[in-house]
Amino acid sequence: MKTYRKAVAVAALALALVGTGRAGESVAGKWKGQFDSQIGQQKYTFEFKVDGTNVTGTATGEREMGTNTVAITEGKINKDEISFVEPLKFGDNEMRIEYTGKVAGNEIKFHRKVGDVAEEDFVANRVKTATVTSGINRMKTVDTN
Secondary structure, eight states, rough: HHHHHHHHHHHHHHHHHHHHHHHHHHHHHEEEEEEETEEEEEEEEEEEEEETTTEEEEEEEEEEEEEEEEEEEEEEEETTTTEEEEEEEEEEEEEEEEEEEETTTTTEEEEEEEEETEEEEEEEEEEEOEEEEEOOOOOOOOOOO
16 A cells, blocks of 8 residues: 555656646747737737746837837746746836736736736737648759750
8 A cells, every 4th residue: 555655646746747847848939919008009929938947038019109129037937827027118217017927728818017007917829830741842853855
């Protein structure tokens, strides 16, 4: 009976560790989301890179007043939870935008806190990369006449 319990405990630990690794790996890549805010419709593209529990990458925001790309800071992933900061600069003013999210497959449900000014909830979806596999392999022909 003790051997059975040890085997179950080892299996549970292995599954827990595999689940943690996959969550971090699954967030790497490109994600897109949009939401309405006090300054109008905003569209975001996030490019995440994962190294262990650290998340780096960029956040590109598209709004009426233009497009802005910044490097995200303070990025962390823990199982299916992600958090990071988008440091935004408007003229001489700096704004800290904090994101927390929950990863579920190909979507992340985000909560976004813009300093003490506003908060929004939105969903970002994974951008699927297209692969072309026609299956046709054309050979070069040579005219020998």
